[in-house]
Structures are given as structure tokens and as C-alpha cells.
Amino acid sequence: MRQQETARQETTADVDEVFRVETHGIDPIPDAERHGSAKDLFWLWFGSNLTFTYVINGALAVAFGLSFRQATVVVVISGLAFFAVSAAGLSGIRTGTATLVISRAAFGVRGNFPAGVLNWVVSIGYTIVNTVVGTLALEVFFTELGLGDGGNLTRAVALLITLALTFAVAMWGHATVQFAERWMAYVLAVGFGALLVFVLPGAETGVPATAAPGLSGWSLAFVVMLAGPFSYLPMPADYTRYLPRTTSLKSITWTGALGGFLSSVALGVAGVAAATQTDMTDAVAGAEGLLPGWFKPFFLALVLGGSVTNSIITLYSSSLNLQVLGIPWSRSRAIVISAAVTAAGSLAALFLTDFTSALLSFLSLLIIVFAPWGGVFLADMLLRRCHYDADALHAGRAGGYWYRAGYHPAGLAALLAGMAFAALTCDSELWTGPLVAPLGGADLTLGGSVVAGLVYWALARRRVTAYAPAV
Numbered sequence: 001m002r003q004q005e006t007a008r009q010e011t012t013a014d015v016d017e018v019f020r021v022e023t024h025g026i027d028p029i030p031d032a033e034r035h036g037s038a039k040d041l042f043w044l045w046f047g048s049n050l051t052f053t054y055v056i057n058g059a060l061a062v063a064f065g066l067s068f069r070q071a072t073v074v075v076v077i078s079g080l081a082f083f084a085v086s087a088a089g090l091s092g093i094r095t096g097t098a099t100l101v102i103s104r105a106a107f108g109v110r111g112n113f114p115a116g117v118l119n120w121v122v123s124i125g126y127t128i129v130n131t132v133v134g135t136l137a138l139e140v141f142f143t144e145l146g147l148g149d150g151g152n153l154t155r156a157v158a159l160l161i162t163l164a165l166t167f168a169v170a171m172w173g174h175a176t177v178q179f180a181e182r183w184m185a186y187v188l189a190v191g192f193g194a195l196l197v198f199v200l201p202g203a204e205t206g207v208p209a210t211a212a213p214g215l216s217g218w219s220l221a222f223v224v225m226l227a228g229p230f231s232y233l234p235m236p237a238d239y240t241r242y243l244p245r246t247t248s249l250k251s252i253t254w255t256g257a258l259g260g261f262l263s264s265v266a267l268g269v270a271g272v273a274a275a276t277q278t279d280m281t282d283a284v285a286g287a288e289g290l291l292p293g294w295f296k297p298f299f300l301a302l303v304l305g306g307s308v309t310n311s312i313i314t315l316y317s318s319s320l321n322l323q324v325l326g327i328p329w330s331r332s333r334a335i336v337i338s339a340a341v342t343a344a345g346s347l348a349a350l351f352l353t354d355f356t357s358a359l360l361s362f363l364s365l366l367i368i369v370f371a372p373w374g375g376v377f378l379a380d381m382l383l384r385r386c387h388y389d390a391d392a393l394h395a396g397r398a399g400g401y402w403y404r405a406g407y408h409p410a411g412l413a414a415l416l417a418g419m420a421f422a423a424l425t426c427d428s429e430l431w432t433g434p435l436v437a438p439l440g441g442a443d444l445t446l447g448g449s450v451v452a453g454l455v456y457w458a459l460a461r462r463r464v465t466a467y468a469p470a471v
Helices: 002-012 039-048 053-063 068-079 082-087 090-095 113-144 152-172 174-202 214-231 249-275 283-288 293-324 331-351 355-365 367-384 409-424 447-460
Strands: none
Touching (some): 053 214, 068 249, 090 249, 113 152, 113 293, 113 355, 152 174, 174 249, 214 367, 283 293, 367 447, 409 447
């Protein structure tokens, strides 16, 4: 019997290998299969954030009326949010499971379900946006090389290639995702470094002649720049759950945060610099106009590569998300659903011109939910000191996180309080809160995370304790 058990362990251990389909999903990763180190997180967050989106966001900060120096301050401060994102990954080391399983402790098993649905929608939405950006860049690349005429066929081929690059990596799973992010980061870092060299010297660093941005300009700039880090809060444990339990909070916080900080700040500053020199309404075309002719094909390849690296981690996490929602399939099968919806949405976005702007407006509105959700999750993590009953997270009614009929009153009350504040102070295309005008046009949506976190702390601090396993 002991020999059979040993043989079973030998055949199931080390299943998390590059170019081999990962067999685990949201089930806890056994200690025998834990591997890697904190430095893996640097390349994951560094590579996945080498995306042109941050160039666009930096340019928007200038469009809101900020000077080069003011916008740069916003970019740098916003990049520090990756410290919170990276620190949240410790919960994955302690439990061996995904973030949206761990958040059952804050909201209850049933109370966690709505956020799970919305997070899947957001993950797929941003994957579609990145896929569209990458496809358009590849289409232009083909056209400039004489490999297409810019028609629908060229665009369809570009879409197929972009989807294939993203799906193949995410399908293989965790080890392949980390491997791809690392090696793509090497190439993208060199390319985007060259972009900085071309764009930064011409930046207008003086104060603009326009009126001061005011509270409205500052708040909108912070909302745009912080939306990126905030969108990752439902997924850091997805990429730490394989790390050994002995991995320290300090090491994962610094390595992961440094990766996300460096790439997001560098590209954000590039966007700021570009916006002081040219019209960035069409960010890709605007940035391309600042580059020497020989570099433009490489620039388009960078846009494609950055879109793919970001889409890989969102698509991978979406497959775990579907398992959290109860899809009775393996992670590798569940990801087919996410890939199919991404493909359909990308087709609509590329061939129905109004779809992309509508999707972006909808996704920006969902920060009303996810800023407060992040506040509650982080507050719960601090109260528990990242110690959870891993078995209870998967036990449903029989577990300690069932609370009252599957709902945690403190978590849901705090979430609703944060959402109310965010809705009252949100300034988006689809919704403008009644407090925006009295606040001078300020968008304080992200403050919903602070409100939700404080309310949860007040309601749960005497009831929520760190889990102490029996000795």
C-alpha cells in the first residue's frame, strides 16, 4: 500500500511544467507540488504590464490638464499600488488556491458569487480590448510589409494569430504562463526601452499654458492610472499558489510590486512625454509619428506583444474564475469558454465600430464594484493576517465561511457602503454621480475602496480572527 501511494505521488508531482497542460485548478496545491521562488513574480508582473495601455493612460493624464511633471507624479504614485496587489498574493501561498476562492472568507460562499460573475466579465472584457489593440497593430504591420491590403481578410488573419498566441499559453497553464511572461518581458523591455529613448528627449516639461487642472483633472488622472493595478486585485493568489509555504511576505511583496511598478511607470511616463509633443487621440498613431521610420514595424510588434502578455494572465485567471462559479470542468476545459467569448467579442469589436467604445465605457463603470470589493478583501486579509482555513474555503455549507445562509453580513454591508460612495462620486460616460458637481467635478470612485475597507474593519474586527490550525 505504501509503495502504491509513493508511486501515485511520483506520477502526480511536478505536474506544473512548461508546455504541459496544468492539471490543477482551484483545488489546493499540495505541498509536495509547490515550487519556484518569489523572483518568478517579478517577471510575471513586469512582463504582463509591458502593455501599451499604460502609454494611453499616461497620455490621458496630460489630456486632463496636467503638466509633464504633474502627470509623472500621478504615474509614479499609482504604480505604488502594486505593493498592495503583490502583498495580497501571500493568501495564495497560505491556502494554495485562487484569490476568488479566498474571498469567500470576506463575503461568504454565496455572497462571493456576484463578484465572481462580474470579475469574469471584467477579465473577458479587458482580454477583448487587448486582443483588439494587438490585432489592429498586427494588421498595420502586415500592411506595411506588403502582406495584406488592410481589408477584412487581413484583419481576420491578424485576429486569428493574436487569439492563438494568447490561448495557447493560457491553455497550457501556470508554468507556461510564467515562462512566456519572462521571455516576452526580455524582448519587450528592450523594445519599450528604445521607445523611451525616442520619446523622452522631446518632452515639454514646462507648465502648460492652459488653466490649472483642478481637483477634477487630478482625480480623473488617478482613476485612469490606478484602474490598472486595481483590476489585478482578484487574481494575485492565482500566481502564488504554487510557491512553497515558507516564501516570505516581504519577498513576494517587493519582487512582484517592483515588477509591476517598473513597467507601468516607465510606459506611463512614455505616454505623458508623447502627449506633450503630439495629438494622442489615436495613441498608436500618435506615438508612431514620434518614431524614426525604421523603428515603426518594431513598435507595432511591441503593441501586439504587450497586448498578448496582458491577455494571457487575464484569460488564465478567467478559467479559474469559472471554476469558482461552479463550472464542473477542469481548468483547461473551462478556458475554452473564456476563449470562445473573447473571440466573439473581438469579432464584434473589430467589425462593429461602436462596440469597443461601449465596452470600454461599461468596464470603466464596473470600478464602482471592484474598488469597494478590493477594499473589503484587503481589510479581511489584514484582520486574518493572511491565515485562512483552506479546507473550509472549499467546504460549502459544512465550512466556517458559510456564515448566515452563505452570506457574510459584515462583508456585504461594507461592500454596499463602498459601492454607494463610489456611485455617488463616479464621473463616467454612462453615469455621473450627484456629488461630482458639488465636489468641483472630482471623481472619487476609488475612494469607495477606503470606505468599504473601513466599514468592514469596524464591523468585523471583533469577529474575524486569524485561523490557527490544530497542532
